[in-house]
Amino acid sequence: MKITEEKFIKDYQDRMMAMYSMAIPEASKAQQYRVLASVVRDYYAKDWQQTRTKYEKQDRKQIYYFSIEFLPGRFLTQNMLNLGITDVVLSGLQKLGLKYNEIAGREPDPGLGNGGLGRLGSAFLDSAASEGVALNGNSIRYQYGLFKQDFVNGYQVELPDDWLRNGNAWEVRKENRACVVHFGGNVWLKEDSLGHLRAVYEHTNDVIAVPYDIGIVGYKNNVVNTMRLWSAELPFNADQRYTLAEKQQVNDITEVLYPDDSNYEGRLLRLKQEYFFVSAGIQSIVRAYRKTHRNFNEFSQKVGIHINDTHPAMAVAELMRILMDEEFLGWDRAWNITTQVMSYTNHTLLAEALETWPEDMFAKTVPRIYQIIQEIDHRFRQKMVPIHGAELVSSVAPIQDGQVRMAYLAVIGSHSVNGVAKLHTELLQSSVLNGLYQIYPEKFNNKTNGVTMRRWLLVANPRLSHLLNEAIGTDWQRHPDALRAFKVLTQDKTILQKLGDVKHKNKRELATQIQEQLGIKVNTHALFDVQIKRLHAYKRQLLHALYIIDEYLQIKDGKKLTVPRVHIFAAKAAPSYYYAKEIIKLINALADLINHDPEVNNQLKIVFIPNYGVSIAEKIIPAADVSEQISLAGKEASGTSNMKLMANGAITLATLDGANIEIKDAVGSDNIVTFGMTVDEVENFNFYQSAQIYKTNARIHRILDTLVDGTIPDITTEGRDIFNSLVQYNDQYFVLADYDSYVQAQEKISQLYQDRYDWYQMSAQNIAASGRFASDYTIQRYAEDIWHVKIEDPAE
Numbered sequence: 001m002k003i004t005e006e007k008f009i010k011d012y013q014d015r016m017m018a019m020y021s022m023a024i025p026e027a028s029k030a031q032q033y034r035v036l037a038s039v040v041r042d043y044y045a046k047d048w049q050q051t052r053t054k055y056e057k058q059d060r061k062q063i064y065y066f067s068i069e070f071l072p073g074r075f076l077t078q079n080m081l082n083l084g085i086t087d088v089v090l091s092g093l094q095k096l097g098l099k100y101n102e103i104a105g106r107e108p109d110p111g112l113g114n115g116g117l118g119r120l121g122s123a124f125l126d127s128a129a130s131e132g133v134a135l136n137g138n139s140i141r142y143q144y145g146l147f148k149q150d151f152v153n154g155y156q157v158e159l160p161d162d163w164l165r166n167g168n169a170w171e172v173r174k175e176n177r178a179c180v181v182h183f184g185g186n187v188w189l190k191e192d193s194l195g196h197l198r199a200v201y202e203h204t205n206d207v208i209a210v211p212y213d214i215g216i217v218g219y220k221n222n223v224v225n226t227m228r229l230w231s232a233e234l235p236f237n238a239d240q241r242y243t244l245a246e247k248q249q250v251n252d253i254t255e256v257l258y259p260d261d262s263n264y265e266g267r268l269l270r271l272k273q274e275y276f277f278v279s280a281g282i283q284s285i286v287r288a289y290r291k292t293h294r295n296f297n298e299f300s301q302k303v304g305i306h307i308n309d310t311h312p313a314m315a316v317a318e319l320m321r322i323l324m325d326e327e328f329l330g331w332d333r334a335w336n337i338t339t340q341v342m343s344y345t346n347h348t349l350l351a352e353a354l355e356t357w358p359e360d361m362f363a364k365t366v367p368r369i370y371q372i373i374q375e376i377d378h379r380f381r382q383k384m385v386p387i388h389g390a391e392l393v394s395s396v397a398p399i400q401d402g403q404v405r406m407a408y409l410a411v412i413g414s415h416s417v418n419g420v421a422k423l424h425t426e427l428l429q430s431s432v433l434n435g436l437y438q439i440y441p442e443k444f445n446n447k448t449n450g451v452t453m454r455r456w457l458l459v460a461n462p463r464l465s466h467l468l469n470e471a472i473g474t475d476w477q478r479h480p481d482a483l484r485a486f487k488v489l490t491q492d493k494t495i496l497q498k499l500g501d502v503k504h505k506n507k508r509e510l511a512t513q514i515q516e517q518l519g520i521k522v523n524t525h526a527l528f529d530v531q532i533k534r535l536h537a538y539k540r541q542l543l544h545a546l547y548i549i550d551e552y553l554q555i556k557d558g559k560k561l562t563v564p565r566v567h568i569f570a571a572k573a574a575p576s577y578y579y580a581k582e583i584i585k586l587i588n589a590l591a592d593l594i595n596h597d598p599e600v601n602n603q604l605k606i607v608f609i610p611n612y613g614v615s616i617a618e619k620i621i622p623a624a625d626v627s628e629q630i631s632l633a634g635k636e637a638s639g640t641s642n643m644k645l646m647a648n649g650a651i652t653l654a655t656l657d658g659a660n661i662e663i664k665d666a667v668g669s670d671n672i673v674t675f676g677m678t679v680d681e682v683e684n685f686n687f688y689q690s691a692q693i694y695k696t697n698a699r700i701h702r703i704l705d706t707l708v709d710g711t712i713p714d715i716t717t718e719g720r721d722i723f724n725s726l727v728q729y730n731d732q733y734f735v736l737a738d739y740d741s742y743v744q745a746q747e748k749i750s751q752l753y754q755d756r757y758d759w760y761q762m763s764a765q766n767i768a769a770s771g772r773f774a775s776d777y778t779i780q781r782y783a784e785d786i787w788h789v790k791i792e793d794p795a796e
């Protein structure tokens, strides 16, 4: 459909009238937004329907990406871009006397994820639609997204994220596709008159799962895929039978996202959430397949189910349940199909993030699933013990020591298991999943993460995108590898000058926002040193904070910093993660001290931007000079902010962890600054004594003392706890061990930043090398190697 400016203006006026019976100037900004979203949605409605029917007609293999988290970011700007209607809409709105930015800012940013895991899922959906891969998201429609973060006296406070309060303009409720999910009760198998073993359920608590679909618009290719989010409701017409408490129990299932991505919580509600979206998703997949197929002969050629992290691992048992109990396939056939259909991505090496459920809780909550996992466990042992020995096999069996172990279930039930960066996959193979790697080496493969360049460049950084279009043409928008063409221009002084201008303008824009929102005035000629990610001890925001104290002490000693700096943080801590919240308080207290000290003047500023999420990242990333990726080696599976920041021309300051290593390979060691211990060094560091470092290293001694001697006001308990964690409790994440090396790296950064020509040359090298980290390529590799689907030209 060709959208002209005239058509858009008319559509907008008509829709305003239809929805609100108002003239445009009378409407609030929120109403203006909802009208715009509704008009834009219309522009892809037909493509959405046609994509579905085309897939059906072609009997195309459908892939379902099961993830308990997605972080799509705001849809409006991205959808307009992908539909190719941005210019028309912007000029049309202007003619109507409306300001796009004000309207777009009214869209809630759906916080349906904690961080990298959810964002990766959404990047994959965007890339798959843009590449013409039939990938469907499957998740939970949380009533409340990840909490909104605010600071009160420097402490994190959590406020509910009521993102659905005014409705969600992009979703379509599909009541006719609802299904029933059973929890609890008793279940046994009974032979029916045809000789089939049927599962008989008694006293179950049933919940209705209602799907809400959101269209995922591909980039200028008429493809619109679907993200399906499930909402829990009471069974139809049955209100009276339920007590308030029972109603609440059903609402609870999809009420709120668990706000922790690095710690597993063995809570009943979480288990229910997991089974809820898994069961609903698989029922709807089988139902869709059954519409056009009489038997299951082709199921594994037509369906792929991806288990994103362990949360949806019950998919293995749920598909077995449906195939056996409802479709009457025998165990072996059902198992054969299931393992061909399932694939699994692991995202963490942290032992505390690997899910295991107490057997009794599991058995009570999902009895039939428990029975099936028991059988999987039994057959696995029976088959593997003679080959690999009892010790190895029981160390990786799905059930052991009263626990159901979800990662092991996912590996055993899938044909493919991948890590998310080269190092991470190697470490999975050699440590966390080593036992299963010995048994199934052929299943393991690496798929390094990626990011969508269209959101992180075209949407977030229009100035840089414009420069790139001017310098190398627009091919990179569809084929991000074409950014490589920018490499030959890294010697071109005019280009570097323009690149510097772009960065400076972006910094000015961020500075204005910081001033307006936080009342902090920052020097836009200072180096913007950025660390934005979840707050976790392993990510070592503390290392960065100690360096800031170091800089502060130098200034107080009368020295001048080599370059002035603005340290920018944004991070949410899990509400129950006390230590992480103490670090937030420390950074805020430091900000308070340093930003108000007249002796510091313009040399040093600290800004902690609250409520980190996709929308805030879109503002910070284009303005970053330095990207801090300083986790302890071996702890960060991959990281993705490292890739976004690189694409926006920030220089990475990194440990050799996760995908940082591949960034270094891509950009060359002259264009990245690395420091710190390697994984091997960390692993072989047998007698670490952090107290010894405190004792013998005068610089560190002095910095740590400021945590407890009153230099930083208002952090008595926090300062003492952090001090103790570093000195008395032996510094679990080797902050002190890496400190000197970090300082050297920071000094190198300062040296480099003094010569802006060299700096922007490095920056340009980073942009030019970033194309390989586009999720378009990652999704192609998933499609080819894991899901075995051909990338089809959507035009055909």
Ligand code: RUG
Binding pocket: 115, 116, 117, 118, 120, 261, 262, 309, 347, 348, 353, 420, 449, 636, 637, 638, 639, 640, 658
């Ligand atoms: O911590 C990891 C990141 O390193 C990674 O980049 C991201 C996407 O693969 O996933 C993050 N993650 C891990 N989020 N939740 C978990 C817990 O398994």
